[in-house]
Amino acid sequence: SASDPDLVARAEAAKEKLGDKVFVLGHHYQRDEVIQFADVTGDSFKLARDAAARPAAEYIVFCGVHFMAESADILTGPQQQVILPDMAAGCSMADMARIAQVEKAWDALAAAGVQDLVVPVTYMNSSAAIKAFCGRNGGVVCTSSNAEVALDWAFQQKGVDTKVLFLPDQHLGRNTAVLKLGYSLDDCVVWNPHKPDGGLTPEELAKARVILWKGHCSVHGRFTVDVIDDLRAKVPDLNVLVHPECQHEVVLNADFVGSTEYIINTIEAAPPGSSWAIGTELNLVQRLANAHPDKNIMFLDRNVCYCSTMNRIDLPHFVWAMESLVDGVVVNRIEVDPKTEAEALVALQRMLDLPG
Numbered sequence: 063s064a065s066d067p068d069l070v071a072r073a074e075a076a077k078e079k080l081g082d083k084v085f086v087l088g089h090h091y092q093r094d095e096v097i098q099f100a101d102v103t104g105d106s107f108k109l110a111r112d113a114a115a116r117p118a119a120e121y122i123v124f125c126g127v128h129f130m131a132e133s134a135d136i137l138t139g140p141q142q143q144v145i146l147p148d149m150a151a152g153c154s155m156a157d158m159a160r161i162a163q164v165e166k167a168w169d170a171l172a173a174a175g176v177q178d179l180v181v182p183v184t185y186m187n188s189s190a191a192i193k194a195f196c197g198r199n200g201g202v203v204c205t206s207s208n209a210e211v212a213l214d215w216a217f218q219q220k221g222v223d224t225k226v227l228f229l230p231d232q233h234l235g236r237n238t239a240v241l242k243l244g245y246s247l248d249d250c251v252v253w254n255p256h257k258p259d260g261g262l263t264p265e266e267l268a269k270a271r272v273i274l275w276k277g278h279c280s281v282h283g284r285f286t287v288d289v290i291d292d293l294r295a296k297v298p299d300l301n302v303l304v305h306p307e308c309q310h311e312v313v314l315n316a317d318f319v320g321s322t323e324y325i326i327n328t329i330e331a332a333p334p335g336s337s338w339a340i341g342t343e344l345n346l347v348q349r350l351a352n353a354h355p356d357k358n359i360m361f362l363d364r365n366v367c368y369c370s371t372m373n374r375i376d377l378p379h380f381v382w383a384m385e386s387l388v389d390g391v392v393v394n395r396i397e398v399d400p401k402t403e404a405e406a407l408v409a410l411q412r413m414l415d416l417p418g
């Protein structure tokens with residue numbers, strides 16, 4: 063969508079006036095009209111690290127979704143204020159694991175006699191309360207770019223019989239455990255928070271190595287093997303590149319899999335004339351196609367599918383947040399309470415300290 067020139071001028075003016083006082087972070091799934099004002103763009107992992115590394119800025123305007131802004135608040139000092147331009151920018155996957163449900167599951171694992179062997183690992187795409195749960199129970203946070211290292215770390219924490227409870231994305235958990243760490247599909251069970259005891263018997267829990275929370279991304283869940291087959295039949299030498307939030311069968315049928323940062327690096331390194339079908343959010347795929355006219359880049363879906371909550375951050379909201387700051391008013395501050403923050407930081411710090 064073309065940016066309104068008046069709003070662009072206002073955003074530029076506000077950014078100029080605020081100078082070093084403001085630092086704008088933009089996730090790769092943000093709209094072009096917003097991403098043009100980001101001081102740094104990145105995947106979830108890079109943005110968390112960059113937020114932590116910017117002690118000078120008084121305000122961090124986070125163009126992304128709620129769980130990312132929470133993580134930025136946890137990782138920054140108390141004198142820094144994190145702002146999310148639209149409070150409705152949540153994440154449907156993160157909402158699939160609520161802390162009360164996870165505490166209940168944890169108690170059920172104790173009742174089944176397996177809790178002592180379980181290490182909780184949460185995907186970054188989760189609330190601060192879930193990260194705090196992992197922090198106080200010996201667990202760790204991971205992102206799509208370090209899930210393999212994080213799971214590997216987790217499996218070493220309780221000896222050879224360690225089990226991992228992976229929250230909240232069953233697909234990232236399964237794809238990483240099976241395709242990167244060599245566990246089998248039979249080692250994985252799915253915990254359904256809407257069923258008593260997760261819908262699992264004590265025998266199933268005793269046997270399982272990976273307990274996958276029944277959550278998924280509504281955007282990445284749409285990609286299918288059907289479309290992959292279709293495109294491969296039409297486009298010679300097609301490379302299929304997908305995000306690990308995609309369903310297991312889709313990842314199995316792809317040629318390359320990785321985080322948004324990996325997807326960008328792969329396309330940048332691709333030879334001119336090569337063909338790519340990309341299975342991730344559409345703003346990023348369109349941006350890559352525009353930036354690489356010498357490569358044949360297509361979307362791995364027949365329909366248009368943006369992440370509707372990422373798209374909530376639009377230029378009007380961005381301008382509103384920035385102009386408010388110019389007026390000395392902090393709107394939409396994301397502030398995690400101190401107890402949650404301290405516990406969540408333990409799990410986030412364990413992630414930042416992982417090798418690699």
Ligand code: 13P
Nearest residue numbers: 105106107205206321322
């Ligand atoms: P990454 O930025 O870690 O690749 O995650 C993608 C995503 O879905 C963020 O919401």
Ligand code: SF4
Nearest residue numbers: 153154155279281369
């Ligand atoms: Fe959440 Fe999926 Fe949107 Fe990422 S793309 S913010 S995981 S709904």
